[in-house]
Amino acid sequence: MNSARRTLLVFLGSVIAAGGAVTAAAVARGAGVLSSAPLFFWLIAALLVIAEFFPIYVPRREQQVDEITVSSSFAFALLIGFGAAPTILVQAIASIAADVARRKPWWKVLFNAGTYAVSLGAAGFMYAALGGTTRVTTVSLAATLAAGAVFVLLNVTLVSVGVWLAQGVSLPAYVLRELGFEAYTMPVLVALSPVIVVAAERSPLLVLLAAAPAAAVHWGTKLAVANAQLVARLQGSLDEMTELNRLKDDFVAVVSHELRTPLTSIQGYIKTLVQLWTELDDDQRTSFLEAADRQSDRLRRLIEQLLVVSRLESHVEPLVVTRISLTRLLAHVVDELRPRAHGHTFDIRIPPEVAVLDTDEGKLHQILSNLMENGLKYSPADTRVTVKVEPSLHGVVLTVQDEGPGIPQDQHDKVFERFYQVDQSTTRRVGGTGLGLYICRRMADAIGARLWLARSDATGSEFSLFVPERPPEAVEEPLSGAPRLAQSMTASV
Ligand code: ADP
Numbered sequence: 001m002n003s004a005r006r007t008l009l010v011f012l013g014s015v016i017a018a019g020g021a022v023t024a025a026a027v028a029r030g031a032g033v034l035s036s037a038p039l040f041f042w043l044i045a046a047l048l049v050i051a052e053f054f055p056i057y058v059p060r061r062e063q064q065v066d067e068i069t070v071s072s073s074f075a076f077a078l079l080i081g082f083g084a085a086p087t088i089l090v091q092a093i094a095s096i097a098a099d100v101a102r103r104k105p106w107w108k109v110l111f112n113a114g115t116y117a118v119s120l121g122a123a124g125f126m127y128a129a130l131g132g133t134t135r136v137t138t139v140s141l142a143a144t145l146a147a148g149a150v151f152v153l154l155n156v157t158l159v160s161v162g163v164w165l166a167q168g169v170s171l172p173a174y175v176l177r178e179l180g181f182e183a184y185t186m187p188v189l190v191a192l193s194p195v196i197v198v199a200a201e202r203s204p205l206l207v208l209l210a211a212a213p214a215a216a217v218h219w220g221t222k223l224a225v226a227n228a229q230l231v232a233r234l235q236g237s238l239d240e241m242t243e244l245n246r247l248k249d250d251f252v253a254v255v256s257h258e259l260r261t262p263l264t265s266i267q268g269y270i271k272t273l274v275q276l277w278t279e280l281d282d283d284q285r286t287s288f289l290e291a292a293d294r295q296s297d298r299l300r301r302l303i304e305q306l307l308v309v310s311r312l313e314s315h316v317e318p319l320v321v322t323r324i325s326l327t328r329l330l331a332h333v334v335d336e337l338r339p340r341a342h343g344h345t346f347d348i349r350i351p352p353e354v355a356v357l358d359t360d361e362g363k364l365h366q367i368l369s370n371l372m373e374n375g376l377k378y379s380p381a382d383t384r385v386t387v388k389v390e391p392s393l394h395g396v397v398l399t400v401q402d403e404g405p406g407i408p409q410d411q412h413d414k415v416f417e418r419f420y421q422v423d424q425s426t427t428r429r430v431g432g433t434g435l436g437l438y439i440c441r442r443m444a445d446a447i448g449a450r451l452w453l454a455r456s457d458a459t460g461s462e463f464s465l466f467v468p469e470r471p472p473e474a475v476e477e478p479l480s481g482a483p484r485l486a487q488s489m490t491a492s493v
């Protein structure tokens with residue numbers, strides 16, 4: 001056990017022990033009072049216990065809500081009318097009963113009862129020292145307020161020291177904040193106590209009148225807090241919607257730009273061909289047509305990828321889980337990619353024990369195809385693209401390695417973002433769109449897999465994909481702004 005924890009335990013133990021000693025003394029002294037207590041004592045005591053169960057909610061900074069109880073009014077009424085000893089007993093019962101009902105841990109129950117006992121003991125001492133008597137007079141008023149101040153000071157200090165030792169908060173700042181809070185709540189509660197006593201002396205049943213405002217404040221603050229929380233939630237939704245709207249605008253702007261770029265070059269090549277057909281030689285015409293063809297390819301690819309993004313984000317694509325052979329799947333991908341290789345070799349390593357998997361073949365195919373194609377696109381000719389499959393806990397890890405120039409360290413996470421391209425000129429040259437890895441990640445999410453960039457340096461990059469033995473039952477994400485974004489984007493396409 002470290003020394004901070006030991007100090008905390010010693011402190012908690014000391015407060016509990018001091019509270020126990022004060023309560024024991026109170027039993028010895030207060031038992032007599034209890035045996036001859038009048039009806040209004042029991043009425044106030046009953047209200048004190050009940051009040052502990054019906055807190056008043058007080059909003060604090062940062063949407064925090066604190067609970068205070070009217071029990072302090074009744075506790076001080078008992079203190080003024082009957083002295084500290086019986087008050088400590090009744091308060092101990094009320095505090096323990098309420099804390100146990102709220103299922104607080106036993107040490108907290110005892111600590112709370114202990115701080116109450118110690119603070120009420122000191123308050124009683126102050127009250128008597130300032131000439132407060134069991135008959136309420138104007139002298140009792142000053143004594144009551146002084147006793148209230150002692151109670152608050154001691155209570156706040158003991159609790160703050162506990163929080164300081166447990167959570168390491170700044171003690172002076174915490175004490176000041178708590179005192180600031182008590183400064184406007186406690187006087188209201190404590191100042192009511194002489195009124196309760198005076199009313200009770202007139203007629204015991206008048207005590208019950210104090211229950212009405214207490215109950216009204218309880219329900220009123222409860223409602224107010226619920227409303228405040230509702231407003232905060234609405235404000236949160238509003239902020240979220242504003243942010244989504246902004247994202248949507250950005251997205252539409254980026255998409256329009258991305259679509260316009262290849263279209264503009266196609267138009268440029270065609271216009272040049274139309275206007276200068278006779279002046280151009282055959283080689284120039286062919287080169288212009290090839291360039292237009294490459295750009296149309298890029299445009300088609302971009303539109304296809306945007307449609308994939310849209311389907312992925314709107315969750316309209318169901319999962320089709322079957323038992324698949326990784327050997328066959330990777331052989332297909334290699335066959336598809338071979339025409340795009342420039343002397344690249346493929347090295348596929350699959351141990352026999354992980355050759356079969358339950359997953360969505362179409363989606364896994366697309367992820368591996370994108371990763372391996374990137375390996376070809378972004379690495380020099382005649383290099384090797386390696387795919388390794390390794391068993392892992394509850395699944396397999398597929399790693400796609402290349403011998404390309406790598407991705408700068410500070411952009412490792414960014415490459416998974418929509419439209420992110422490390423170097424636009426290279427990406428353009430190889431026909432990239434900046435959507436490949438984004439799609440891979442979304443697809444991975446859809447099949448319950450996880451994709452990350454395991455390594456990327458001057459010797460090459462290594463993307464790893466953990467695929468679970470079987471995908472989770474429901475992979476639907478909660479509705480976010482993304483689907484709406486994608487839908488509006490599809491419409492504009
Ligand atoms: P793109 O369609 O442009 O290839 P991706 O989302 O697949 O889009 O990749 C995003 C960016 O990450 C690419 O523009 C490229 O700069 C970089 N990148 C992706 N894979 C690799 C890789 N294997 N080696 C080096 N850079 C890569």
